Amino acid sequence: MDPAAPPETSLLRSLAVQRRVLYALMMREIITRFGRQNLGVLWVFVEPMIFTVGVAALWTALGMNHGSNIPIVAFAITGYSSVLLWRNCTNHSLGAVASNLNLLYHRNVRVIDIFLVRSMLEITGATASFAILSILSISMGWMAPPIDPLQVLFGWALLAWFGTSLALLIGAAAAYSHIVEKLWPPSAYLLFPLSGAAFMVDWLPTRLQEIVLLLPMVHAVEILREGYFGNVVRTHYDAGYLAAFCLVLSLVGLYMVREAARRVEAQ
Amino acid sequence: MISIEDVCKTYDTRFGPRTVLDRVNLRLERGRNVGILGRNGAGKSTLIRLISGAEHPTSGRIRRHMSVSWPLAFGGAFQVHLTGLDNLKFVCRIYGVDYKPLIPFVEDFTELGVYFREPVHHYSNGMLTRLAFALSMAVEFDCFLIDEAMVVGDARFHERCHVELFQKRKDRAFILVTHDPEVIRLYCQSACVLHQGRLHTFDSVDKAYDFYQSSTP
Numbered sequence: 001m002d003p004a005a006p007p008e009t010s011l012l013r014s015l016a017v018q019r020r021v022l023y024a025l026m027m028r029e030i031i032t033r034f035g036r037q038n039l040g041v042l043w044v045f046v047e048p049m050i051f052t053v054g055v056a057a058l059w060t061a062l063g064m065n066h067g068s069n070i071p072i073v074a075f076a077i078t079g080y081s082s083v084l085l086w087r088n089c090t091n092h093s094l095g096a097v098a099s100n101l102n103l104l105y106h107r108n109v110r111v112i113d114i115f116l117v118r119s120m121l122e123i124t125g126a127t128a129s130f131a132i133l134s135i136l137s138i139s140m141g142w143m144a145p146p147i148d149p150l151q152v153l154f155g156w157a158l159l160a161w162f163g164t165s166l167a168l169l170i171g172a173a174a175a176y177s178h179i180v181e182k183l184w185p186p187s188a189y190l191l192f193p194l195s196g197a198a199f200m201v202d203w204l205p206t207r208l209q210e211i212v213l214l215l216p217m218v219h220a221v222e223i224l225r226e227g228y229f230g231n232v233v234r235t236h237y238d239a240g241y242l243a244a245f246c247l248v249l250s251l252v253g254l255y256m257v258r259e260a261a262r263r264v265e266a267q
Numbered sequence: 268m269i270s271i272e273d274v275c276k277t278y279d280t281r282f283g284p285r286t287v288l289d290r291v292n293l294r295l296e297r298g299r300n301v302g303i304l305g306r307n308g309a310g311k312s313t314l315i316r317l318i319s320g321a322e323h324p325t326s327g328r329i330r331r332h333m334s335v336s337w338p339l340a341f342g343g344a345f346q347v348h349l350t351g352l353d354n355l356k357f358v359c360r361i362y363g364v365d366y367k368p369l370i371p372f373v374e375d376f377t378e379l380g381v382y383f384r385e386p387v388h389h390y391s392n393g394m395l396t397r398l399a400f401a402l403s404m405a406v407e408f409d410c411f412l413i414d415e416a417m418v419v420g421d422a423r424f425h426e427r428c429h430v431e432l433f434q435k436r437k438d439r440a441f442i443l444v445t446h447d448p449e450v451i452r453l454y455c456q457s458a459c460v461l462h463q464g465r466l467h468t469f470d471s472v473d474k475a476y477d478f479y480q481s482s483t484p
Contacts, residue, residue, distance in 0.1 A: 024360030105344035107320030
């Protein structure tokens with residue numbers, strides 16, 4: 001058998017190559033980012049956990065649930081975990097191409113693989129952090145278990161899709177122009193307070209609700225929180241709008257990645 | 268077979284686009300080899316990058332019906348934060364090869380000793396080149412890409428490379444780029460000259476040599 005490249009490309013073979021490349025890149029990413037010292041790969045979820053715990057403590061102290069009947073710990077954990085999910089994906093896509101340029105000499109490694117691996121890693125970290133914190137808080141009695149876990153999962157999955165497709169777009173755009181690298185971090189920072197993490201749409205005046213609901217992540221957080229708290233909260237969302245937004249974003253992102261890959265200059 | 272069809276490569280510079288390769292055509296059958304002569308800056312390394320797939324042509328296409336290596340002994344295709352062993356594992360995972368049986372060969376060839384398990388950024392240039400060459404040999408490609416300028420080392424290293432590549436793997440195809448006509452005479456069945464963006468093909472190495480001498484002062 002010739003292991004290096006297929007003489008003919010069947011779908012199955014392509015999938016096998018794809019799986020191999022993603023696995024190799026994932027292992028590489030884990031070793032270079034987290035190293036083998038101290039916690040090693042565990043940092044992938046320990047870091048977001050530290051973030052979330054800090055923010056949850058801060059919000060509890062500040063009473064960020066604004067006197068509503070939502071338990072504050074659960075409000076903070078659902079909110080801040082959601083932010084980390086889409087924001088980490090995008091932040092890590094910024095320098096992805098630049099720091100992996102030399103791997104493109106291996107022909108099976110393509111620019112899209114580099115983005116996909118980074119998003120997969122971030123999604124894994126954010127998901128593990130969210131799950132562990134939830135289980136911990138539930139067992140300590142700080143928050144009740146979710147009313148509808150499936151709906152929580154649904155909202156989470158949509159948000160992960162949004163994060164991944166936004167990461168493709170931002171990462172590819174950064175490969176085009178360094179301005180994107182400069183503009184994205186402040187944009188992400190400004191989007192955070194608007195992203196639905198720190199408020200429920202229902203608390204806002206109607207006029208403001210309409211504006212905020214233009215942002216896709218707000219819909220996802222509302223879906224997730226309805227699943228978590230059930231009828232205690234009044235939610236406003238449109239899953240169709242969110243899905244349509246993600247679909248268009250994915251297509252634009254994939255197109256941008258293809259264009260960026262054509263222009264990439266190896267060393 | 269590899270076929271390069273009307274490939275152009277243009278880079279954007281501050282003084283406008285600059286064409287490095289202009290309608291280049293080349294065909295290489297399985298088991299055959301070709302040497303490409305060119306002066307510094309003629310576009311040899313660009314051509315190698317395009318064939319390896321690290322970059323894409325601006326226009327034209329490259330078809331590969333056999334497996335093609337990354338540029339031989341090229342240390343740049345690796346991760347300096349990883350150890351030599353991690354790089355071996357990485358390359359093997361990418362190409363679907365089991366790395367365990369290869370460890371003795373790589374350790375023996377590279378003579379890295381304990382450094383095999385140290386991050387690559389602690390390596391000297393010579394160590395990096397030896398590792399890079401050994402990893403290129405770890406995957407059994409149908410066609411090797413050789414940029415002669417990259418394979419730097421002492422006489423002993425060259426001798427060992429020679430054995431691995433031209434004796435043990437003499438059934439493979441390769442594309443060798445160099446500015447040194449003697450290297451081509453020594454190793455290649457046919458030769459081309461890359462001059463001012465165009466690739467000139469010749470049916471004999473001698474004719475290529477004559478053209479190279481007369482066209483480039």
